[in-house]
Amino acid sequence: MAGQVNRVAVDTEGGRYDVVVGPLAPGLDALEALIDGRGGRIPLVSDELVLGLHGGAIRDRFDVEPLVVPRGEDGKTFAVLEDLLYRIAAIDPDRSTPIVALGGGAVGDLSGLAAALFKRGCPIVHVPTTLLAQSDSAVGGKTAIDFAGQKNLVGTFHQPSLVIADPSLLATLDQRQFRSGLAEVIKYGAIDDAAFFAWCESSIDALVAGHVDRLTDAIVHCVTAKARTVAGDVTDRSGQRALLNFGHSFAHAIEAECGLGEVLHGEAVAVGMVLALRFSARAGQADASDAERMVSLLGRAGLPTSLAAVGLGGRGDRLLKHMVRDKKNERGAVTLVLSHGIGRAFLKHGITSDQLGPFLEAA
Numbered sequence: 403m404a405g406q407v408n409r410v411a412v413d414t415e416g417g418r419y420d421v422v423v424g425p426l427a428p429g430l431d432a433l434e435a436l437i438d439g440r441g442g443r444i445p446l447v448s449d450e451l452v453l454g455l456h457g458g459a460i461r462d463r464f465d466v467e468p469l470v471v472p473r474g475e476d477g478k479t480f481a482v483l484e485d486l487l488y489r490i491a492a493i494d495p496d497r498s499t500p501i502v503a504l505g506g507g508a509v510g511d512l513s514g515l516a517a518a519l520f521k522r523g524c525p526i527v528h529v530p531t532t533l534l535a536q537s538d539s540a541v542g543g544k545t546a547i548d549f550a551g552q553k554n555l556v557g558t559f560h561q562p563s564l565v566i567a568d569p570s571l572l573a574t575l576d577q578r579q580f581r582s583g584l585a586e587v588i589k590y591g592a593i594d595d596a597a598f599f600a601w602c603e604s605s606i607d608a609l610v611a612g613h614v615d616r617l618t619d620a621i622v623h624c625v626t627a628k629a630r631t632v633a634g635d636v637t638d639r640s641g642q643r644a645l646l647n648f649g650h651s652f653a654h655a656i657e658a659e660c661g662l663g664e665v666l667h668g669e670a671v672a673v674g675m676v677l678a679l680r681f682s683a684r685a686g687q688a689d690a691s692d693a694e695r696m697v698s699l700l701g702r703a704g705l706p707t708s709l710a711a712v713g714l715g716g717r718g719d720r721l722l723k724h725m726v727r728d729k730k731n732e733r734g735a736v737t738l739v740l741s742h743g744i745g746r747a748f749l750k751h752g753i754t755s756d757q758l759g760p761f762l763e764a765a
């Protein structure tokens with residue numbers, strides 16, 4: 403509920419951290435407790451827009467040094483990472499001083515990687531400001547930059563010490579970015595929670611309208627689901643965490659083919675989830691109606707649902723060259739998250755280019 407503080411505990415190999423969902427002030431109290439009187443300036447990584455809009459509450463209360471990085475995917479590069487590390491080194495925080503990341507998933511992924519590397523690992527605190535980051539990316543400890551034209555090719559697992567998610571910050575987000583986040587929210591229903599998918603269907607108009615109570619409920623639900631999934635497979639090895647990649651093999655290929663940053667991550671995930679359900683139906687694993695149900699919900703969320711809608715109409719064949727390089731792949735074959743229907747995703751290894759290629763060409 404809006405106005406109420408929700409705390410979700412995330413258990414990992416390195417210990418437990420809290421995701422505080424609700425008004426900013428209690429989250430900042432938790433940050434103060436974490437800092438525990440440590441002297442020295444705290445690096446605050448953000449982009450210019452977000453720092454201007456939402457940096458005030460943190461700057462007023464803490465001794466921070468703002469470190470501005472480029473907006474969006476442009477910030478997830480080696481050059482930006484190197485420059486950021488130089489600027490953190492100039493502040494010279496000690497190893498127990500947290501770096502604070504204020505922004506969307508791109509700022510979070512970049513800052514998390516910088517924190518993992520600096521002095522071989524210092525704490526990272528995420529203050530996510532997009533729906534996507536509050537419901538998904540700030541939790542779970544995946545950090546990354548893009549490399550060699552591939553999404554998230556270089557990164558680490560580095561769990562945050564604290565996540566502070568205030569849904570009221572989403573009011574300043576532009577519609578396209580906001581809707582992009584809805585794709586990852588809907589993903590949590592598609593993976594293993596048909597009841598949550600149905601809740602999304604009945605709540606989508608309120609979510610699109612930015613109703614803070616409903617957004618808070620959605621974020622708490624997604625974070626709780628992510629915490630549960632990540633806890634059993636923190637470093638993405640057993641196949642459990644891989645389910646969070648539903649739609650992502652297609653999505654990352656779409657992002658790479660269109661030019662990283664051109665199509666938003668959530669937009670690509672939306673198309674990717676439809677393709678995953680259609681491929682599942684073609685493989686006899688799901689009913690065709692599940693893909694149509696997904697198309698309908700994503701459409702109501704204002705998200706693209708076809709390759710044509712992201713400028714790749716008739717170009718599905720080009721996605722294969724990216725998909726054969728996906729990080730989940732093994733033994734020269736493609737691994738995909740497929741589905742037996744809404745809420746019933748599963749991991750499938752050993753998919754050949756002969757199976758995937760004709761599907762993509764026809765998509």
Ligand SMILES: NC(=O)c1ccc[n+]([C@@H]2O[C@H](COP(=O)([O-])OP(=O)(O)OC[C@H]3O[C@@H](n4cnc5c(N)ncnc54)[C@H](O)[C@@H]3O)[C@@H](O)[C@H]2O)c1
Pocket residue numbers: 449451452455456473474475478505506507508509511531532533534535538539540541542543544545553554571572573574575576579582583667668
């Ligand atoms: N680590 C993970 O588990 C994980 C999960 C999902 C996605 N990701 C990554 O996250 C990135 C996408 O993140 P994103 O969707 O948050 O977008 P983003 O971080 O790429 O960009 C967000 C944009 O919105 C602006 N913005 C942010 N908050 C705002 C606010 N409150 N008001 C106004 N403008 C605001 C920013 O200036 C920026 O231009 C991708 O790189 C994706 O790969 C990572």
Ligand SMILES: O=C(O)C(=O)C[C@@H](O)[C@H](O)[C@H](O)COP(=O)(O)O
Pocket residue numbers: 538542544546553554586638643644646647650729
């Ligand atoms: O946390 C995870 O695990 C996820 O897969 C969440 C995804 O939404 C996210 O886009 C993640 O960054 C993808 O990771 P990658 O390993 O496929 O690069």
Ligand SMILES: [Zn+2]
Pocket residue numbers: 586650667671
């Ligand atoms: Zn994602």
